[in-house]
Amino acid sequence: MTPFDQERLETIVREAEEAQSDPSFWDDQKAALEVVNRYKAAKGTLEDYLDVKRGSAELSEILATLDPDDSEMLELIESEEKELSEKVERLRTALLFRGEYDSLNCTLEIHPGAGGTEAQDWADMLLRMYSRWAEKHGFSWQVLSYEPGEEAGLKSVSVKVSGYNAYGMLRGEKGVHRLVRISPFDSSARRHTSFASVNVVPEFGKVSDVVIDPKDLRVDTFRSGGAGGQNVNKVSSAVRITHIPTGIVVQCEIERSQVMNKATCMEMLSDRLMQRKIEERDQKLRSIVGEQKNIEWGSQIRSYVFCPYTLVKDNRTSHETSDVSGVMDGDLDGFIYSYLEKESKDASSKA
Secondary structure, eight states: OOSSOHHHHHHHHHHHHHHHTSTTGGGSHHHHHHHHHHHHHHHHHHHHHHHHHHHHHHHHHHHHTOOTTOHHHHHHHHHHHHHHHHHHHHHHHHTTOOSTTTTSOEEEEEEEOSSTHHHHHHHHHHHHHHHHHHHHTTOEEEEEEEEEOSSSSEEEEEEEEESTTHHHHHGGGOEEEEEEEEOTTOTTOOEEEEEEEEEEEEOOGGGOOOOOOGGGEEEEEEOOOSSSOGGGGTTTOEEEEEETTTTEEEEEOOSSOHHHHHHHHHHHHHHHHHHHHHHHHOGGGHHHHOOOOOSSTTOEEEEEEOSSSOEEEETTTOOEESOHHHHHTTOOHHHHHHHHHHHHHHHHHHO
């Protein structure tokens, strides 16, 4: 892919315009909204690029014949330069999302490490942090499965995050997250260290070429124990599917219908198997799925320290902030973009 793939953006815009002209376009509102969001983002980036290209050429021509004493023209140039700078900054950000799967929706999974209630509470805190981040960015947030902790927090959770570049934004979050704080569950008020792992899987959808043999599946149904509402708990509508050859397990309990939950599980399983296939097929695509690590000391990608001082620091980029409250309230962009910028620089240096 070229540093700026104008042809790709033009293709996205053209195909989206053609899709929207179809009379049946809005029959599937969920799919239609995804097309519209992808169209708006691609069209906006393309327009910024063309405006910057055209504006830069015009400014160059004006500067070549500019009278230094023409104050009115100088003010105009300054205004134009400011507007172009803003568009260039938006383009710079857009260039960070050049991965083949960056534009896709994704599934975010969180699992606590060893440590019982303390770790389970930390996993629940991370869930809230990402939900607030998604809300700030206008991403759709749908809990697919939720297993509560015995006393507090959660044992596992899977969430679908939908929106243009959802996977591109969140892919750098995969890894182990470490918390240091005075435990609210310790009567002696001692400092504890907890770990939780985050996994991010692209929603491959139509780009997936995975074929699943039904004979390789074990399907279990059970009553939902999550936050899906009282009606889902009356019948065994929740579904868990185990892919026997790989041991991959997916679960969904959001719908009243067992059939719909099973369909969602099959989509999740297809995504996980596609992710695994990419890893096995081409190790150079390791950046897509991140690096698997144990949920323990020394393997964390980021540390969150609440006590004896306040600091959140990313071990990969060294980006840090003392605003722990802001981070836990969803202010993650500094960490997200510093990771993407480092990744982009590393890729350029290897090219």
